[in-house]
Amino acid sequence: MATLKEERYIGKNGTRLETVRGRISKLSPGYLYILPWVIGFLLFQLYPFVTSFIYSFTDFSILKPMSFVGLDNYKKMFTADRLYWTSLKATFKYVLIAVPGRLIFALFIAMILNMKLKCINFFRTVYYLPSILGGSVAISILWRFLFSRNGTVNVLLKALGIPPVDWLGNPNLALGTMGLLVIWQFGSSMVLFLAGLRNIPTELYEAARVDGAGSVKVFFKITLPMLSPIIFFNLIMQTINAFKEFNAPYLITQGGPLNSTYLYGMMLYENAFAFLKMGYASAQSWVLFAIIMLFTALAFKSSPYWTYYEDGGDF
Amino acid sequence: MRKGEVKKNTRLILSYIFLCILGIIMVYPLLWMFSASFKTNNEIFSSFTLIPKKIVTGAYSQGWKGSGQYSFGRFFSNTFIMVLPTVFFTIISSLLVAYGFARFKFRYKKPLFALVLASLMLPTEVVIIPRYILFNTLDWLDSYLPFIIPAAFATHSFFIFMLVQYIRGIPKELDESAVIDGCSSFKILTKIIIPLCKPAIVSVAIFQFVWRWNDFLNPLIYISSVRKYPLSLALRMTLDVTDTIIWNQVMAMSVLSLIPPVLLFFFTQKYFVEGIATTGLKG
Amino acid sequence: MKKRSRVILGFLLVLVFSMVFAGCSPASQPDSSSKPDTSKEVSGKEDVTQQTVTLRFSWWGADTRHQATLAAMELYSQRNPNVKIEGEYGAFSTFYQKLLTQLAGRTAPDIISVDYKWTHDLMKQGSPFVNMYTLTDKIDMNGFDLDFAKIYGGDDDYPIGLPAGVNGMGYLYNVEFLKEFGIEPNNEWDWETVIENGKKVQAADPSKHLMYNISEHWVYLLKTMLKQINGNTILNDDYSLGFSRDDIIQVFDYIRRLVETGTVPPFEEGVLYENVYADQNPNWLNQNFGIFPTSSSLIPGIAAASDFELDVFRYPVPKDAVDPGILVTPSMFITIYEHSKYQDVAADFIDFFFNDEEAIMILKDTRGVPANEKAKEMLVREGIVPKQVSDMVSQSLTGAGIAENGPSLNPEVIALIKDYIQQVGYLKLTPEQAADEFMKELEALAASLK
Structure with a gap:
C-alpha cells in the first residue's frame, strides 16, 4: 500500500x-x-x-438588524469619505518605510550576529528583546519620552548643536518616527535570517574565496541568492502585516497629528468599534484584502526570477 | 598573514562596539521598566533616568497579589495552560500541512495555497464578531478552546508558509534516496524532514510562544472571567484613569511577565542557529 | 467539463455550509431568544430564592475600585448565600469593544457598567437594558435625580440605569505655580482672564505655559463656548447645526489666540500628550504647566502623581453668557442587561449596591462623588470625598450648562471637531477657512447620521 x-x-x-x-x-x-x-x-x-x-454590502452596526445597501459602502469609500484617501496614502507611505527598513536592518544585524563572537547568545537575546516587549504598556510611555520636545533624542541632538525637532508632533515626521519603532522590533525577521544564514553550506564560501571573490561579491553572489526563499517569505509577511498595522498608531499617535499617521488599520478599527459602522468597515477591509492580494500575487509572479530553491523551483 | 590578522581583529572590535551601542538601545526599555518598578508614579512619568531618586519597595509583592481576588500566580499558570498546548498543536499541524504543500503534487495545489495565504490578509477587526458568534455557538467562550483547537487545525498560516519555505530548501535528493529505500512518505517526514527542519521548528515554537504570550485582543474578546485571565489581560486590568493606577506594580508585573519568553529564547537559540551545515548531513 | 462541474459543486457545498452557519448569527435573526445565554452555570427556572444564582457584573477601573467592589459583592453574598456574583473587570480603553461584541453575541453580563458617551448609540440600536421605571418597587431610587439620569442615560420614559457618580468640569491648578506668577485663582474667570494670565506666564518665563488641553478637552472647550454664546448644543436634536458661522469663527479664533499667545504650548509640542492625562505628562509633573482643565473624576489619579499642592476653581464663564455651559455628567451607569435571566436578583443587588449603608461605606467614592444623595451625605459627613473633588463638583453645579444631546455626543462628530481644532491649532487654516469647511463637513456628516 x-x-x-x-x-x-x-x-x-x-x-x-x-x-x-x-x-x-x-x-x-x-x-x-x-x-x-x-x-x-x-x-x-x-x-x-x-x-x-x-x-460589506449591508449597514450592519453590530447591534441593530442589518439591511442590504448594495454597493453603497464601496461607493462611499471612494467618493464620500473625507479621510479614506488620506489614510490609504499614509498606509502606502508606511509600507514603503517599514518593510524595506525592517528587512535591511534585520539582515544586517543577522549577518553580524552570525559571526563567531564571544557572548553571542547574550547579544542575540538582547536584540530579540524589543520583539518580546511587543505592545507592552511601557512602550508608549517610553516612546513619548524619547521623542518629545525635551526628550532624549533632542537632548542628544542638542549636544551636536542641532535645534530640537518635534518628532511625533510634526505631521511631516510623525509617520517616519513611527516607522522607527516598528523597525526597532525586527527580532522575528532577524531570527529567520539567522537560521537561513546557518543553512548556507560553508564550502560555497570556501570555493568563492579560492576564486578570489571579495566580500561584497560573495554577499551578492552567494549569501543573497541562498537566502532568497527567506527574504521572499519575510517580504511577503512584512508587507501583509504593514498594510494591516494597527498597534503602532493606536499606541503612540492615535492617528495624528493632522491624520498623518491615520493608517488603514486605525481607520477600520474606528469605523467598526467607535462609529459602529461594521458594514462599512467590512467593505474597507475587503478593499484592503484586494490590495494586499495584488501585491502578494505580484511578488509570487516575480519570484522565479529572483529566488532560488533546492527543489528546483518545482512547486 | 599578520596584516590580515590585524584587519580581522579591528573588524572584530568594531563589531563589538557596534553591537554594544545598538544593544543599549535594544535593552534600555527593559532596564527602564525594571527601574520604574521601584519608582513613584511621579518619577515614572517625569524622568527618563534609570536610577530612582526615591526607592519604593514592595511593588513586586503587592503587585503579585493582583486586585485582591486572584494573584499573579494564577494568571501565570492560566497563560501557560493557554499557550503551551497552542504552541504544541501549531507545530504538529503546521508541519504536516507544510510538508503536504512542499513535497507533493496534487490538483488545485496552487489555489489552495493561495487560500492559506489569503487567510492572513483580511484585517481581524471585521472578523472578530463572526468569530465570536461562531465560538459562542460552539459553546467555547470563556475557555481556552478558541485558542487551542484552531491551532490543532493549522489555522496559523504564517507558520505553514514559513515551514514550506524551509522544507523547499532541503535538497530533494535526500528524500528520493529514501523512497528508493522503500520509506513511506510519513517516514520521510519523521526521519529526514523533521531533523533537518529543527531550526525552523524551534523558530515556530519561539514565535508562537511569544505571540500567544503577548496576545491581548483575542483573550479580551473570548475570556470573561477574571479567574481565567491570562497575563496580557491581567497586566491591563488596572489601567483606568478615573482611578489611581499604581504604576510601579504594573511595571513590576510586566517585568516578571517577560521572564518566560526571554528564558525560552535564550535557551533554545542554539537550535535555530544550528543549521544544516552543522548537522553534518549536508556539509 | 466533468472537472469544472466538480469544482462548482464543491463551491456550492462550501456556500451552503457557510449559509447554515450564517443562520446562527443574531444579526439575521434579531428576535430569536431560543438560544440560552448568560449564566451557563445555572439552568432552570426563575425561582431564584431557592437556587444558587450566579450573576455576572462588569465594570472598569483600577485597584481601589476593584477591591471595594469585590468587597461589596462579597458582603452581598454573605447576606444572600444563594447568590454568587462574578466580577468581570478590566481597563476602560477596551471595555466598549468587548461590550459591543458581547451584545452582538447576546452574552453580556447581567449587570453592566455603561459610560454616558455610549448610551445614545446603544439606544439607537434597540433597548439592550432593562427600563429602570419597571424596577421602582425593587430599587429605592429616592436618592437619585432621575431627570438628570435620563438626559445622559436614556430618554423620557426609559432610564437605562442608575448613575453611580456625578462628574463636573473645572480647572485643576498647581497652587505654587499660580502664586509664583502672581495669578489669582477665583471662580470669576472668563475666557479673557485665561489669555491675560497666559501672557503673564509667557512674559515671565517663555518655557512655561499657563495650561495645556488634551484633545478630549479641546472638544469640551469648543462645545462649552458655543453654548455660552448661543445657548445651544453643537447639533440640535433634529441634527441641524446649533450655531452660526460667526459663532464658530469666534471659537476658532479664540483657539488660535490661545496658541499664539503661548497660553497653551504649541500643538507640535503638546500633541504628543493629547491622549494622556496630567498624571502622565512630564511637563505637568515638572511644574512647567499651571492649570489642567479636567473632569472631577480624574483628580485622585492626578493628585497621586503630583508632588505639589493642588486646588480647583470654577470653569470660565463670561459675564454675558447665554448659558453658563459647564459640563456636568453622570460618571457611570449601572444597568441590567435585557437578556439577563435573573433581572430581579440583579435589581436587588443594585439596590444594595447603592442604598445599603454598609455597602456605601465599603464603596466610598471609588466611582466619584455618589449620585445618590443619601450616599453622598454619608460620605461628606465622614469626610471621605477629597476636598478638591467635591469642590469641583459643587462649583460646576453653580454653572451647569444645558445637557449634551445624542447628536452632539456622536463619536464621528467628535472626531470631526478634533480634526478642525488641530487644523486651527497647527495654524494650517484661518478661523474663517476652518469655519466654512467645518460647517460644510458637519452638515454632510449630520445628514448621514440622521
Whole structure:
C-alpha cells in the first residue's frame, strides 16, 4: 500500500513516475497531509470570511438588524469619505518605510550576529528583546519620552548643536518616527535570517574565496541568492502585516497629528468599534484584502526570477 | 598573514562596539521598566533616568497579589495552560500541512495555497464578531478552546508558509534516496524532514510562544472571567484613569511577565542557529 | 467539463455550509431568544430564592475600585448565600469593544457598567437594558435625580440605569505655580482672564505655559463656548447645526489666540500628550504647566502623581453668557442587561449596591462623588470625598450648562471637531477657512447620521 502511494511522490524525475503509475492511486497523499488545514479552514475561517463579506454590502452596526445597501459602502469609500484617501496614502507611505527598513536592518544585524563572537547568545537575546516587549504598556510611555520636545533624542541632538525637532508632533515626521519603532522590533525577521544564514553550506564560501571573490561579491553572489526563499517569505509577511498595522498608531499617535499617521488599520478599527459602522468597515477591509492580494500575487509572479530553491523551483 | 590578522581583529572590535551601542538601545526599555518598578508614579512619568531618586519597595509583592481576588500566580499558570498546548498543536499541524504543500503534487495545489495565504490578509477587526458568534455557538467562550483547537487545525498560516519555505530548501535528493529505500512518505517526514527542519521548528515554537504570550485582543474578546485571565489581560486590568493606577506594580508585573519568553529564547537559540551545515548531513 | 462541474459543486457545498452557519448569527435573526445565554452555570427556572444564582457584573477601573467592589459583592453574598456574583473587570480603553461584541453575541453580563458617551448609540440600536421605571418597587431610587439620569442615560420614559457618580468640569491648578506668577485663582474667570494670565506666564518665563488641553478637552472647550454664546448644543436634536458661522469663527479664533499667545504650548509640542492625562505628562509633573482643565473624576489619579499642592476653581464663564455651559455628567451607569435571566436578583443587588449603608461605606467614592444623595451625605459627613473633588463638583453645579444631546455626543462628530481644532491649532487654516469647511463637513456628516 505504502509503496503504491509513493509512486506519486515527486522528485526531480518524479513527474515521469507519476505518469506511469499515477493512475493506480487517484488521491495524492498530499491531500492527506493538508487535511488538518482544510478542516480548520472550513470550520474556523470560512464562516467569518463569508460573513464579513456579506456585511460589506449591508449597514450592519453590530447591534441593530442589518439591511442590504448594495454597493453603497464601496461607493462611499471612494467618493464620500473625507479621510479614506488620506489614510490609504499614509498606509502606502508606511509600507514603503517599514518593510524595506525592517528587512535591511534585520539582515544586517543577522549577518553580524552570525559571526563567531564571544557572548553571542547574550547579544542575540538582547536584540530579540524589543520583539518580546511587543505592545507592552511601557512602550508608549517610553516612546513619548524619547521623542518629545525635551526628550532624549533632542537632548542628544542638542549636544551636536542641532535645534530640537518635534518628532511625533510634526505631521511631516510623525509617520517616519513611527516607522522607527516598528523597525526597532525586527527580532522575528532577524531570527529567520539567522537560521537561513546557518543553512548556507560553508564550502560555497570556501570555493568563492579560492576564486578570489571579495566580500561584497560573495554577499551578492552567494549569501543573497541562498537566502532568497527567506527574504521572499519575510517580504511577503512584512508587507501583509504593514498594510494591516494597527498597534503602532493606536499606541503612540492615535492617528495624528493632522491624520498623518491615520493608517488603514486605525481607520477600520474606528469605523467598526467607535462609529459602529461594521458594514462599512467590512467593505474597507475587503478593499484592503484586494490590495494586499495584488501585491502578494505580484511578488509570487516575480519570484522565479529572483529566488532560488533546492527543489528546483518545482512547486 | 599578520596584516590580515590585524584587519580581522579591528573588524572584530568594531563589531563589538557596534553591537554594544545598538544593544543599549535594544535593552534600555527593559532596564527602564525594571527601574520604574521601584519608582513613584511621579518619577515614572517625569524622568527618563534609570536610577530612582526615591526607592519604593514592595511593588513586586503587592503587585503579585493582583486586585485582591486572584494573584499573579494564577494568571501565570492560566497563560501557560493557554499557550503551551497552542504552541504544541501549531507545530504538529503546521508541519504536516507544510510538508503536504512542499513535497507533493496534487490538483488545485496552487489555489489552495493561495487560500492559506489569503487567510492572513483580511484585517481581524471585521472578523472578530463572526468569530465570536461562531465560538459562542460552539459553546467555547470563556475557555481556552478558541485558542487551542484552531491551532490543532493549522489555522496559523504564517507558520505553514514559513515551514514550506524551509522544507523547499532541503535538497530533494535526500528524500528520493529514501523512497528508493522503500520509506513511506510519513517516514520521510519523521526521519529526514523533521531533523533537518529543527531550526525552523524551534523558530515556530519561539514565535508562537511569544505571540500567544503577548496576545491581548483575542483573550479580551473570548475570556470573561477574571479567574481565567491570562497575563496580557491581567497586566491591563488596572489601567483606568478615573482611578489611581499604581504604576510601579504594573511595571513590576510586566517585568516578571517577560521572564518566560526571554528564558525560552535564550535557551533554545542554539537550535535555530544550528543549521544544516552543522548537522553534518549536508556539509 | 466533468472537472469544472466538480469544482462548482464543491463551491456550492462550501456556500451552503457557510449559509447554515450564517443562520446562527443574531444579526439575521434579531428576535430569536431560543438560544440560552448568560449564566451557563445555572439552568432552570426563575425561582431564584431557592437556587444558587450566579450573576455576572462588569465594570472598569483600577485597584481601589476593584477591591471595594469585590468587597461589596462579597458582603452581598454573605447576606444572600444563594447568590454568587462574578466580577468581570478590566481597563476602560477596551471595555466598549468587548461590550459591543458581547451584545452582538447576546452574552453580556447581567449587570453592566455603561459610560454616558455610549448610551445614545446603544439606544439607537434597540433597548439592550432593562427600563429602570419597571424596577421602582425593587430599587429605592429616592436618592437619585432621575431627570438628570435620563438626559445622559436614556430618554423620557426609559432610564437605562442608575448613575453611580456625578462628574463636573473645572480647572485643576498647581497652587505654587499660580502664586509664583502672581495669578489669582477665583471662580470669576472668563475666557479673557485665561489669555491675560497666559501672557503673564509667557512674559515671565517663555518655557512655561499657563495650561495645556488634551484633545478630549479641546472638544469640551469648543462645545462649552458655543453654548455660552448661543445657548445651544453643537447639533440640535433634529441634527441641524446649533450655531452660526460667526459663532464658530469666534471659537476658532479664540483657539488660535490661545496658541499664539503661548497660553497653551504649541500643538507640535503638546500633541504628543493629547491622549494622556496630567498624571502622565512630564511637563505637568515638572511644574512647567499651571492649570489642567479636567473632569472631577480624574483628580485622585492626578493628585497621586503630583508632588505639589493642588486646588480647583470654577470653569470660565463670561459675564454675558447665554448659558453658563459647564459640563456636568453622570460618571457611570449601572444597568441590567435585557437578556439577563435573573433581572430581579440583579435589581436587588443594585439596590444594595447603592442604598445599603454598609455597602456605601465599603464603596466610598471609588466611582466619584455618589449620585445618590443619601450616599453622598454619608460620605461628606465622614469626610471621605477629597476636598478638591467635591469642590469641583459643587462649583460646576453653580454653572451647569444645558445637557449634551445624542447628536452632539456622536463619536464621528467628535472626531470631526478634533480634526478642525488641530487644523486651527497647527495654524494650517484661518478661523474663517476652518469655519466654512467645518460647517460644510458637519452638515454632510449630520445628514448621514440622521
